[in-house]
Amino acid sequence: MLSVLSENEKRIQELCQELGECLYQQSQVKTFNNLGEIEETVRDLMIQYVNPEIGIFLSKQVPRKPQVGYEQ
Numbered sequence: 679m680l681s682v683l684s685e686n687e688k689r690i691q692e693l694c695q696e697l698g699e700c701l702y703q704q705s706q707v708k709t710f711n712n713l714g715e716i717e718e719t720v721r722d723l724m725i726q727y728v729n730p731e732i733g734i735f736l737s738k739q740v741p742r743k744p745q746v747g748y749e750q
Contacts, residue, residue, distance in 0.1 A: 701727065 683691070701723040710716045 697728070 701720070704727070705719055705723060707715065707719050710719070
């Protein structure tokens with residue numbers, strides 16, 4: 679089954695590729711010996727660099743989006 683990506687999904691994929699390149703450059707690891715090393719490195723880099731920035735962005739968006747379960 680072929681899935682058609684929305685423009686937003688395509689943009690997310692592009693940004694993930696770009697972010698992956700940046701995080702790889704930031705990484706101290708230059709070669710990965712197994713999937714476990716990749717997973718650990720990605721997790722550490724995401725926690726250090728990405729998660730805080732996404733958290734800050736989302737915290738600024740909260741007032742704009744209505745809460746789930748509350749009717750107005």
